[in-house]
Amino acid sequence: MSARTPLIACAGLVKSFGGRRVLGPVELALQAGERLALLGPNGAGKTTLLSLLSGSAEPSEGTVERPELRAIGVVPQRPALYRRLSARENLELFARLADVPDAAAEIADLTSAVALGDALDRPVERLSLGQAQRVNVAVGLLGRPQVVLLDEPTAALDPGHRLALWQLLERVSERGGAVAFATQNVEEARLAADRVLVLVEGRCVFSGPQDAFWREAGASDEAGGHERAFVAFVERSGAVA
Amino acid sequence: MSRFALLLRKDLLLLARSRPLLVVLVVYPLVLSLLVGGVLGGQGARPRVAFVNEDSIPDIVHIGDRSFDFGRIVRSADKQVELVPMTRPRAQTALAHGDVVAAIIVPRGFVSDLASLIASPSVLLLTNRNAYEDRILRETQSFVYTLNSQIQTQYIQSNSHFLDILVSGGKAQALGRSYDVLGLRATGARIRQVEAQLPVDSPARKPLDSITAFAGQASAALGLAHQALASTAHPVQLVKQSTNGRSYLLGSQVQSYGLGISLAFVTLLLGAAVLTLERDENVLARLLRSGARPAVLVGEKVVLCALVGCALGILLALGFGVAAEVSSSGAAWSRIPLLLLPLAAAGAAFGALGCVVGAAARDLRAASLVGVALVTPIVLVGLVPRSVSPLAADVSELLPFAPAARAFGATLFDSAPVTTTLAASAHLLLLTAVLSAATLALFRRLQS
Numbered sequence: 001m002s003a004r005t006p007l008i009a010c011a012g013l014v015k016s017f018g019g020r021r022v023l024g025p026v027e028l029a030l031q032a033g034e035r036l037a038l039l040g041p042n043g044a045g046k047t048t049l050l051s052l053l054s055g056s057a058e059p060s061e062g063t064v065e066r067p068e069l070r071a072i073g074v075v076p077q078r079p080a081l082y083r084r085l086s087a088r089e090n091l092e093l094f095a096r097l098a099d100v101p102d103a104a105a106e107i108a109d110l111t112s113a114v115a116l117g118d119a120l121d122r123p124v125e126r127l128s129l130g131q132a133q134r135v136n137v138a139v140g141l142l143g144r145p146q147v148v149l150l151d152e153p154t155a156a157l158d159p160g161h162r163l164a165l166w167q168l169l170e171r172v173s174e175r176g177g178a179v180a181f182a183t184q185n186v187e188e189a190r191l192a193a194d195r196v197l198v199l200v201e202g203r204c205v206f207s208g209p210q211d212a213f214w215r216e217a218g219a220s221d222e223a224g225g226h227e228r229a230f231v232a233f234v235e236r237s238g239a240v241a
Numbered sequence: 242m243s244r245f246a247l248l249l250r251k252d253l254l255l256l257a258r259s260r261p262l263l264v265v266l267v268v269y270p271l272v273l274s275l276l277v278g279g280v281l282g283g284q285g286a287r288p289r290v291a292f293v294n295e296d297s298i299p300d301i302v303h304i305g306d307r308s309f310d311f312g313r314i315v316r317s318a319d320k321q322v323e324l325v326p327m328t329r330p331r332a333q334t335a336l337a338h339g340d341v342v343a344a345i346i347v348p349r350g351f352v353s354d355l356a357s358l359i360a361s362p363s364v365l366l367l368t369n370r371n372a373y374e375d376r377i378l379r380e381t382q383s384f385v386y387t388l389n390s391q392i393q394t395q396y397i398q399s400n401s402h403f404l405d406i407l408v409s410g411g412k413a414q415a416l417g418r419s420y421d422v423l424g425l426r427a428t429g430a431r432i433r434q435v436e437a438q439l440p441v442d443s444p445a446r447k448p449l450d451s452i453t454a455f456a457g458q459a460s461a462a463l464g465l466a467h468q469a470l471a472s473t474a475h476p477v478q479l480v481k482q483s484t485n486g487r488s489y490l491l492g493s494q495v496q497s498y499g500l501g502i503s504l505a506f507v508t509l510l511l512g513a514a515v516l517t518l519e520r521d522e523n524v525l526a527r528l529l530r531s532g533a534r535p536a537v538l539v540g541e542k543v544v545l546c547a548l549v550g551c552a553l554g555i556l557l558a559l560g561f562g563v564a565a566e567v568s569s570s571g572a573a574w575s576r577i578p579l580l581l582l583p584l585a586a587a588g589a590a591f592g593a594l595g596c597v598v599g600a601a602a603r604d605l606r607a608a609s610l611v612g613v614a615l616v617t618p619i620v621l622v623g624l625v626p627r628s629v630s631p632l633a634a635d636v637s638e639l640l641p642f643a644p645a646a647r648a649f650g651a652t653l654f655d656s657a658p659v660t661t662t663l664a665a666s667a668h669l670l671l672l673t674a675v676l677s678a679a680t681l682a683l684f685r686r687l688q689s
Binding site: 056096099 | 258259
């Protein structure tokens with residue numbers, strides 16, 4: 001793919017369940033090196049959009065252009081791990097299934113980046129939620145995927161590990177990958193994303209650069225200003241709908 | 242290592258780490274073996290049979306000048322079944338209440354009918370439908386046969402005695418009166434004495450010579466008839482020997498159904514559980530993204546169930562064998578390795594059915610409940626004989642239990658098991674393919 005060709009894109013993307021539209025239409029194109037924050041209240045359709053982009057679900061309407069499935073790293077909100085296997089066994093299993101070259105070195109690199117330490121050889125069911133989530137992230141990043149899609153990846157992480165995660169995702173975009181993550185945390189979006197897509201009740205109410213969004217939302221630099229501006233923006237968008 | 246092998250290794254590892262499941266897999270066959278042992282042991286016990294002696298027949302019965310030991314015949318039957326003396330009304334009540342499995346009735350007038358040589362006396366057998374029905378019928382037939390044989394022997398000995406008297410002379414009894422019989426040999430001797438007193442040229446000598454010759458010929462002929470009578474009484478003699486061979490009928494059914502039911506429960510639930518587990522652990526999408534195609538995933542679950550089916554089935558067969566040995570009904574040890582093919586086929590078929598349940602159910606609990614709910618009707622419909630309901634028999638052929646039980650029964654107990662075992666195993670593998678395809682179709686529906 002050339003530098004101008006998006007790594008992942010969708011057009012007219014719609015998802016309906018039983019005739020009821022829950023998402024869309026959504027237009028999106030994510031270029032190499034970009035980091036997109038999906039913002040929106042609960043039930044806005046962020047997880048559905050990530051599922052459609054990752055290929056885990058089929059759209060009701062519209063198209064998704066994406067690289068092959070193995071080139072997309074997915075980190076679901078709930079850890080997708082075998083609880084009776086250790087963190088290492090989970091990582092090794094998914095690395096071997098995906099034919100990751102030099103799996104041992106990559107596992108060592110990722111486990112170091114997410115700071116698993118001695119939790120690596122414990123069964124996942126005996127790990128804390130935060131530790132399990134770090135294993136979950138590490139498995140999602142196996143094979144150096146071109147596109148990484150994360151659903152509220154920091155929900156169970158302490159500040160130190162949140163910071164480590166954003167640094168890890170920065171490495172993905174630095175090597176030419178694209179990252180999209182759903183979050184409820186406005187400050188995280190400001191810290192880790194350069195683009196924002198806002199969903200309200202399944203509708204895309206904003207998609208563009210982060211600076212443009214905050215200007216449109218009318219955010220101020222005072223404490224909690226961005227969060228208040230976001231809530232007001234969502235309320236206005238909902239009222240418009 | 243291929244993706245298939247990686248997934249299989251992972252599932253075996255998960256199985257090994259699931260202690261409650263392992264305990265069930267080990268304890269279940271042991272408990273079932275004990276139950277089967279109880280059934281096989283019960284099979285060796287003597288069933289209670291009411292014995293109604295309405296003619297008050299004594300131990301020794303006299304017919305004419307002969308006697309036979311009726312008590313010995315009854316005692317002989319008593320080794321196979323427990324004969325309980327009763328009156329006819331009590332026997333009928335006991336039979337109705339299930340206290341006895343049959344009643345043998347010797348009716349009034351039995352001995353007088355026997356002595357008359359005009360009417361054949363009857364022995365009445367009352368029974369109800371129970372597991373021992375065939376066995377009781379055989380025992381009663383054996384009882385009547387022994388009775389007939391003894392009476393026949395007595396009659397032949399009696400007739401043979403008459404022949405002896407005809408040849409050698411002596412006292413004979415007939416129709417309640419006693420007679421002196423001269424005998425052919427004495428007749429010949431007396432004629433020769435009379436002939437010796439006649440003149441040499443007497444015309445009476447010639448007819449007397451012919452009578453003497455006839456007496457000699459008749460005497461010789463009757464001597465041969467005596468031997469012929471004895472040999473025709475027992476043209477073939479049956480020598481009964483008791484061995485510790487397998488108790489075929491009940492034992493084979495119990496063992497093949499025991500294997501079938503165990504595999505149905507364990508592998509169907511396992512198939513449902515391992516497939517649902519991928520969703521419960523939230524890893525299904527991740528597996529598919531890693532390159533594990535749905536067909537590989539379903540095939541691996543089916544093979545896992547086949548492997549577990551083999552291990553469980555062999556463990557059960559060994560347990561049944563020990564139980565059969567303990568109950569002295571004998572085990573089919575040499576056939577156990579031949580079970581591997583039908584066990585694998587049955588485990589795969591039940592596992593594939595479990596996968597259908599797993600793909601259709603929303604979570605592990607629902608899959609387990611549906612699995613348990615499915616096993617009972619599948620087993621029950623497989624137990625209905627074709628003679629009772631052809632429709633049920635046809636339906637059971639579309640499900641794994643009936644062909645599995647047929648394959649196990651043939652493998653363990655048929656004298657020539659290859660054709661039936663191969664046909665039933667092929668049947669199971671066909672079901673496996675159809676059910677796996679159904680699972681894949683459900684999979685695709687879930688993804689859409």
